[in-house]
Amino acid sequence: MIGSRRNSAYTSLLKVETVGCRFLERINRFVSRVVINGLTHEVHTNNTGRLEDLLVPGTDALCIPISGRKLRYRMVGTSVSGSALYTLIDTSLQEKAVARAISAGAIKGLEGVKVVGRHVKVGNSRFDLLLRMPDGGERLAEIKSAVFYFPEDGSARYPDTITERGRRHIELLGALEGVLIFVAAHPLARAFKPCHRDPEIPRLIGDFGGTVLAVKMAITARGEIILLGDIPVER
Structure with missing residues (x-):
């Protein structure tokens, strides 16, 4: 993580290690299924909202590595049409x-x-x-x-x-x-x-x-x- 840094357009607050993925489906409130580097993974999702407008099958998303006993990744962001930035869902x-x-x-x-x-x-x-x-x-x-x-x-x-x-x-x-x-x-x-x-x-x-x-x-x-x-x- 990095300290806050400002420019004229935004303030940088944190930096995390991300892995690109493709969302497949939400299994339950806390677990989703994604594809990372060609392999299917079940990943943690900590936002308990429905997120039905964001978690659409085929959507590009971002995960971060975690040290869970069962799950290796947590999904933290989803791509948005019309923006190079991702929605922060975590x-x-x-x-x-x-x-x-x-x-x-x-x-x-x-x-x-x-x-x-x-x-x-x-x-x-x-x-x-x-x-x-x-x-x-x-x-x-x-x-x-x-x-x-x-x-x-x-x-x-x-x-x-x-x-x-x-x-x-x-x-x-x-x-x-x-x-x-x-x-x-x-x-x-x-x-x-x-x-x-x-x-x-x-x-x-x-x-x-x-x-x-x-x-x-x-x-x-x-x-x-x-x-x-x-x-x-x-x-």
């Missing part, structure tokens, strides 16, 4: 990239904020980050993956299915006046919108008592995870 890499972006002062509205904790438990819920604000106060933050892309308006949306866990997270975090960060990890995204596939989520986001932000990210074919800036949140 939620753990999204979380690491957001933490790196916050530490680098690269997210508008979170300048001067420090990441001081990870995976903080509150009651029966666990939140991704604990932030120390410039005034010395602390706020919890939760990162949600928004890769469900709507070409008609260029929006990346969350969620793409019913999510009881997402409802609980957003409701509790709002009551705690935390920070809700949506990662629009689709290269073509121009804005974030809540998705009505779970009708409770738009209401909870609209009533959210803390801060709601959206950032755009992608991954390159060489495994560089980049921040492409902030995008508007359309509630």
Whole structure:
């Protein structure tokens, strides 16, 4: 991995070793079948969304090597028509990239904020980050993956299915006046919108008592995870 690096178009956050593959099918929420160098492999998928617009048989994708007992690779990105960049579907890499972006002062509205904790438990819920604000106060933050892309308006949306866990997270975090960060990890995204596939989520986001932000990210074919800036949140 590399430290954050900026140019005029993007901020480089992380670098991972990638292997090109071709997606065949999703076996279950956590396992997919792909072809790597002519051989068929079952690979880990950690994004539990449906991803039906991204995981289309025959799609070029990216995997990273892992040291699992059964699976040797995890699928982290999918190709997008009209872009040389890949959608970053891996939620753990999204979380690491957001933490790196916050530490680098690269997210508008979170300048001067420090990441001081990870995976903080509150009651029966666990939140991704604990932030120390410039005034010395602390706020919890939760990162949600928004890769469900709507070409008609260029929006990346969350969620793409019913999510009881997402409802609980957003409701509790709002009551705690935390920070809700949506990662629009689709290269073509121009804005974030809540998705009505779970009708409770738009209401909870609209009533959210803390801060709601959206950032755009992608991954390159060489495994560089980049921040492409902030995008508007359309509630």
